[in-house]
Structures are given as C-alpha cells and as structure tokens.
Amino acid sequence: MTDTPFHCGFVAIVGRPNVGKSTLMNHLIGQKVSITSKKAQTTRHRVNGIHTEDTAQFVFVDTPGFQTFHKGALNEVLNRSVKETLSDVDCVLFVIEAMRWTGADKELLPLLPKHTPVMLVINKLDKAKDKQALMEFIETVKADFAFADVEVVSAKHGQRLAELLDKVRPRLPESMPLYPEDMVTDKSERFLAAEIVREKLFRYLGEELPYSMNVEVEQFELDGALRRIHIAVLVDKEGQKGILIGKGGEKLKKISTEARLDMEKLFDGKVYLEVWVKVKSGWADDVRFLKEFGLH
Numbered sequence: 001m002t003d004t005p006f007h008c009g010f011v012a013i014v015g016r017p018n019v020g021k022s023t024l025m026n027h028l029i030g031q032k033v034s035i036t037s038k039k040a041q042t043t044r045h046r047v048n049g050i051h052t053e054d055t056a057q058f059v060f061v062d063t064p065g066f067q068t069f070h071k072g073a074l075n076e077v078l079n080r081s082v083k084e085t086l087s088d089v090d091c092v093l094f095v096i097e098a099m100r101w102t103g104a105d106k107e108l109l110p111l112l113p114k115h116t117p118v119m120l121v122i123n124k125l126d127k128a129k130d131k132q133a134l135m136e137f138i139e140t141v142k143a144d145f146a147f148a149d150v151e152v153v154s155a156k157h158g159q160r161l162a163e164l165l166d167k168v169r170p171r172l173p174e175s176m177p178l179y180p181e182d183m184v185t186d187k188s189e190r191f192l193a194a195e196i197v198r199e200k201l202f203r204y205l206g207e208e209l210p211y212s213m214n215v216e217v218e219q220f221e222l223d224g225a226l227r228r229i230h231i232a233v234l235v236d237k238e239g240q241k242g243i244l245i246g247k248g249g250e251k252l253k254k255i256s257t258e259a260r261l262d263m264e265k266l267f268d269g270k271v272y273l274e275v276w277v278k279v280k281s282g283w284a285d286d287v288r289f290l291k292e293f294g295l296h
C-alpha cells in the first residue's frame with residue numbers, strides 16, 4: 001500500500017464586490033461562515049473557511065470585494081486587506097460573473113500575483129443561458145491574463161464545485177493539516193455572532209443605511225448549553241435609530257429573530273440574543289475607529 005501524501009494550503013477568493021465570493025466559500029465548505037447579500041461590499045473582514053477531506057485540507061480566505069471607484073478610509077482598509085491576502089497564499093480564485101467582464105474586474109488584474117497559480121472562476125453560471133456566448137466570453141477573459149486554469153460554477157446552486165476543488169487540490173503544497181478536521185472556520189463565535197447581525201442589517205435595511213452602521217458584541221456568555229449574546233448596533237444619527245427599530249419595534253425584532261436562528265444553526269445550540277441600537281457619529285471615515293474594530 002502506498003501512502004497518499006496529505007496536501008494543505010491557503011486559497012484566496014478575490015474579485016470585485018458582489019460577484020459571489022462569500023457564497024462560493026460557504027458552499028465549498030458546506031457551512032455558512034461568511035455573510036452574503038445582494039448589496040456590494042457586504043464582506044468587511046477576511047474570513048477563513050476550512051474544508052477537510054481524507055487527503056487534503058483547503059483553507060479558503062474570503063476577502064472584501066476590491067474596488068477603487070469610491071474613495072475613503074473604509075475602502076482603503078478593505079483593499080489593503082485584499083492585497084495582503086494575495087501575497088501569502090498557495091492559490092488564488094479570481095471570481096467574476098458569467099457574461100460580465102467589467103472595468104471593475106479588470107482593475108484587479110495588476111494586483112494578481114505572478115508566481116502563484118490564479119484560477120479564473122466564472123460564477124453565476126445559472127444566469128448564462130447561451131452556451132456559445134459563454135465559450136466566447138471565456139476566451140475574451142482568458143486573453144487578458146495568464147490564468148492557471150478556468151472553471152465555470154454556480155456557487156448559489158452548488159454547481160461544478162467538486163470540479164473546482166479537483167482543480168485546486170493539486171495546487172496545494174504537501175503538508176500536514178493546519179486545523180482539526182471538524183473545524184470550519186478560524187473565526188470565534190463572538191465574531192460570527194456580530195457578522196450574522198450585520199448580514200441581517202444588509203438584508204433588511206435600505207440601500208445606503210447598512211454601510212454607516214457597525215456592530216459590537218457587548219456580552220457573550222456560555223450559560224450551560226445556552227449562549228447569552230448582547231449586541232449593540234452603532235448608527236451615525238438619531239434618525240437612523242428610528243429606521244432600524246421600525247414601527248412598534250418590528251424591524252429590529254425581525255433582524256434579531258433571524259440572527260438568532262442563524263446563530264443557533266451555526267453554533268448548534270440555543271441562543272438568547274439581545275440586540276440594541278446606539279448612536280455614534282462619523283465612524284465611516286475615522287480610521288482610528290476602524291482599528292478598534294480590528295479592520296486595519
């Protein structure tokens with residue numbers, strides 16, 4: 001019998017906002033550890049998602065969508081996070097949307113590493129109805145960069161993810177696993193709890209509002225099998241507080257209930273969750289404040 005060597009390595013997932021990077025990572029690891037939404041720039045923190053097989057361990061690094069169109073302290077911090085990730089991985093998944101090869105995608109090409117394999121991952125395959133047009137689209141994109149490989153997937157519908165893993169696996173270096181086999185993320189439950197609340201803000205509030213809010217865990221306690229979690233949502237202005245709370249407290253209640261259900265699923269146990277709102281002004285452009293939240 002020959003011993004198959006174990007492979008383990010880091011795989012960065014990068015791309016412009018909203019192409020489906022976080023959805024892809026969640027489906028690759030089979031658990032929802034990175035938040036997703038229809039709005040661009042949902043992801044603000046790097047999140048590692050771990051997928052372990054008999055002979056390989058993939059450590060995916062989900063990154064914030066890279067963009068330079070809107071300047072500001074927050075974007076600079078997010079973009080730096082992407083650049084740092086790219087310098088230190090074994091393989092890169094460069095994600096784009098099927099049939100959309102935009103200026104914002106191309107902007108990222110100069111940042112891609114030269115000595116690390118970069119795979120082109122064309123997501124949202126379910127939206128591309130015309131096969132011939134898709135083939136031509138792939139050729140157009142391939143002409144712009146020396147990709148190590150190409151795969152077409154639908155993250156949301158779990159299509160062709162096994163094929164993608166097959167292409168990434170041989171790129172991982174020979175190494176012992178870095179994490180226990182049942183571990184799906186390196187992030188703490190405390191971090192994940194705050195992220196889940198942030199996801200609900202993105203899902204249930206209007207276009208602009210969630211970007212000016214932040215979320216802070218004020219208490220996280222284990223009481224037997226029960227987790228007691230208190231979370232504050234920090235808003236810029238008094239008026240935003242009213243919108244978030246909603247008529248008769250309905251909106252905040254919906255947000256907390258959905259967040260609690262997601263936490264119970266992810267933590268596999270009962271959660272007692274309290275969410276409240278605090279006013280804090282001017283955070284979006286205050287780098288010092290971003291640092292307090294570990295975003296630097």
Ligand SMILES: Nc1nc2c(ncn2[C@@H]2O[C@H](COP(=O)(O)OP(=O)(O)OP(=O)(O)O)[C@@H](O)[C@H]2O)c(=O)[nH]1
Binds near residue numbers: 016021023036126
């Ligand atoms: N139709 C379709 N939609 C998808 C697919 N994958 C992701 N989406 C949707 O695309 C939107 C963005 O998904 P995210 O995973 O949050 O995208 P992201 O690239 O992580 O975005 P940022 O974190 O903002 O950069 C969500 O509404 C997803 O449901 C897919 O395969 N097909």
Ligand SMILES: [Mg+2]
Binds near residue numbers: 022064
């Ligand atoms: Mg994301």
